[in-house]
Amino acid sequence: MYIYIMELQDFVETKSNVSFVSMRNYKSQYSKLFKLLGGNMPIASFSQKQIIKTVKTLSNPNGQQALLNIAIQVLRMSGNEPTELTELRDNNKVKIKDLTKLKNVELAATLPSYNDLLAHIDSLFNSNNWTDYVINYLLVNFQVRNKDLLFDIVLKKKDMVDTTKNYIWWNRSLKKIVYVRNNYKTVDTYGVKENTITDPNFILAIKRIVAHQKANELSGVFIPNESQLGYYICKASFNKICEGKTVKIVINHFRNNIDKLKEISNNRGTSVDTLLSNYDIEFQ
Numbered sequence: 001m002y003i004y005i006m007e008l009q010d011f012v013e014t015k016s017n018v019s020f021v022s023m024r025n026y027k028s029q030y031s032k033l034f035k036l037l038g039g040n041m042p043i044a045s046f047s048q049k050q051i052i053k054t055v056k057t058l059s060n061p062n063g064q065q066a067l068l069n070i071a072i073q074v075l076r077m078s079g080n081e082p083t084e085l086t087e088l089r090d091n092n093k094v095k096i097k098d099l100t101k102l103k104n105v106e107l108a109a110t111l112p113s114y115n116d117l118l119a120h121i122d123s124l125f126n127s128n129n130w131t132d133y134v135i136n137y138l139l140v141n142f143q144v145r146n147k148d149l150l151f152d153i154v155l156k157k158k159d160m161v162d163t164t165k166n167y168i169w170w171n172r173s174l175k176k177i178v179y180v181r182n183n184y185k186t187v188d189t190y191g192v193k194e195n196t197i198t199d200p201n202f203i204l205a206i207k208r209i210v211a212h213q214k215a216n217e218l219s220g221v222f223i224p225n226e227s228q229l230g231y232y233i234c235k236a237s238f239n240k241i242c243e244g245k246t247v248k249i250v251i252n253h254f255r256n257n258i259d260k261l262k263e264i265s266n267n268r269g270t271s272v273d274t275l276l277s278n279y280d281i282e283f284q
Helices: 002-013 020-036 048-055 061-077 083-108 114-126 130-142 200-215 226-236 242-253 258-268 272-278
Strands: 151-154 166-171 176-181 193-197
Touching (some): 020 048, 020 061, 020 226, 048 083, 061 083, 083 242, 130 200, 130 226, 130 242, 166 200, 226 242, 258 272
Parallel strands (some): 151 166
Antiparallel strands (some): 166 176
């Protein structure tokens, strides 16, 4: 157990800037690999061939990738270059791409339509379900990831002081919302994202949420329990399809509109090629 704690602690220290959810996932995958390797020796003490043999006991290439990512980082942390592990990971990327194509074919026949998503947003607004309305509005209109929905609501620009946080700034004098994302998956590549929202329904929803927070002496945090973020967003989404499938529907709806795809690419912080290969349900 001491060996496990020491290596895990060293590994965690290299991930000090990741979110709570990401850290939890890293720890979970590390623990899984450690146990699969016998649970009594540090991961870095095993040869790459031993690790590969263990990882291949999992049939799902996505599951293999998660463990390979951990093993690669642990070996590099210990000063070893995991060439065999990276080769297997690269080969798995091809398998995962093929698997994604197959799943997309199946999804095309079962997923709701884009208009269903819009109707769901309207229904949430009309029923005064402000929090779920905001979640779905941002999912559909800005194609955000779960993590992007971790934000504080502020009334003054000067309150956006923490550059590691995301914010909804309700500018009451100019009657607009500024959605600032300092912390999202690809921020290191694409930089801070800032979107202006003037939709009166969205502004009213934020106004109602702020009033509720004040009346109940709550902080401005939109979704306070980060550990339940994925569950909460799935529950709020149309037919509980969650974030990933919601984005697939939006991308499929605009798949022949290159300008809209570029806009989605910018919103999401990824390339158009990645959008089409990973999220377009008609991609073959």
